[in-house]
Amino acid sequence: ICTLLSLWMLSPHERDVVLAKQSLEIGDNQYIALVEIYVGRKPRQMLLMKQTYLARFKRHLDYDIASSEPKSPYQK
Numbered sequence: 001i002c003t004l005l006s007l008w009m010l011s012p013h014e015r016d017v018v019l020a021k022q023s024l025e026i027g028d029n030q031y032i033a034l035v036e037i038y039v040g041r042k043p044r045q046m047l048l049m050k051q052t053y054l055a056r057f058k059r060h061l062d063y064d065i066a067s068s069e070p071k072s073p074y075q076k
Helices: 002-009 012-026 032-040 043-057 061-067
Strands: none
Touching: 012 032, 012 043, 012 061, 032 043, 043 061
């Protein structure tokens, strides 16, 4: 419950950043959270999210996504 409350208290772009990072760390082979974020956000929101990701984790979101290895080649 604490995790859900902490996510609820974040702004939408910060919440997307946390969910994207968790999806990459867990190795979610479907990358459902990343697909939802990239499909459902406007370019301006994506830019804000990428800036937040860089500020929070000192890494580029695009590089982390590109360096993740899906189990199937068609997923890449």
